[in-house]
Amino acid sequence: MGFSILAINPGASSTKVALFDDESLLWSETVYHPQEELSAFGSVFEQRDYRLKAVLSLCREHGLDLRSLSAVVGRGGVLDPMEGGTYAVNEAMLQDLARGKPWEHASNLGGVLARLIGEMAGVLSCVVADVSVDEFEPISYVTGLPELPKRSLSHALNIKAVVRRASRELGGRPEDFDFVVAHLGSGVSVCAHRRGRMIDVNNANEFGPMS
Structure with missing residues (x-):
């Protein structure tokens, strides 16, 4: 074993x-x-x-x-x-x-x-690491109100797992690809995943997937 x-x-x-x-x-x-x-x-x-x-x-x-x-x-x-x-x-x-x-x-x-x-x-x-994963780029925190920066809260555990699986099926690693990943459950997370990092995501508790 x-x-x-x-x-x-x-x-x-x-x-x-x-x-x-x-x-x-x-x-x-x-x-x-x-x-x-x-x-x-x-x-x-x-x-x-x-x-x-x-x-x-x-x-x-x-x-x-x-x-x-x-x-x-x-x-x-x-x-x-x-x-x-x-x-x-x-x-x-x-x-x-x-x-x-x-x-x-x-x-x-x-x-x-x-x-x-x-x-x-x-x-x-x-x-x-799941809910609190934060790999944002600086621009990703901008909401238009400096008092209310965007927070990275998402279904990161599933997002990361899907990216790893898709990367394997494509013959590479997460660092080789750019993805848009949608977690659709009782909560919704839509994530921009660039070269192995979650660079932007809707806050699953406060934002919708579109704005």
């Missing part, structure tokens, strides 16, 4: 869990959380143990020995602006995620759950 990765993607009403052997998917499951159960919690962070129980239950169902893992990775939450990439979960990140800084979002539990399970397994815990 190669490098064994447990991946955790918490969403607003579900938690998706998958096990990879290097880049090969071994299994993937989604647990849906009824709204009446989630409404019992006062904050997203208070759902930590509830969602941890669901993840561990899936691992048991699939006969996964946590000690066999090489790493645990979670969806990156809403953090301060950062370059796209993979980051180790440290205490400072955990504090921000727990406080909901700069604000609460279900994805904030990705790093928290990765750290908890990583500690159980005795392996590295990390997040892949």
Whole structure:
């Protein structure tokens, strides 16, 4: 067996869990959380143990020995602006995620759950940057009102994954191509992706895809 990765993607009403052997998917499951159960919690962070129980239950169902893992990775939450990439979960990140800084979002539990399970397994815990990825060019922040600069908030995890896949299919790397990527889910992100960087995107929380 190669490098064994447990991946955790918490969403607003579900938690998706998958096990990879290097880049090969071994299994993937989604647990849906009824709204009446989630409404019992006062904050997203208070759902930590509830969602941890669901993840561990899936691992048991699939006969996964946590000690066999090489790493645990979670969806990156809403953090301060950062370059796209993979980051180790440290205490400072955990504090921000727990406080909901700069604000609460279900994805904030990705790093928290990765750290908890990583500690159980005795392996590295990390997040892949998502919502807060900021690779803007200077002009991208301009809105016409200097008091209200544009912010980079998007479905970056999916955007980056689509760019990597498309680049492979075209026989190159993300740095070789320019793309326009549209994430169409319950939220919409439309991104200009130039040579491996997200140089502009509509703010999925505040802007529409057109202006």
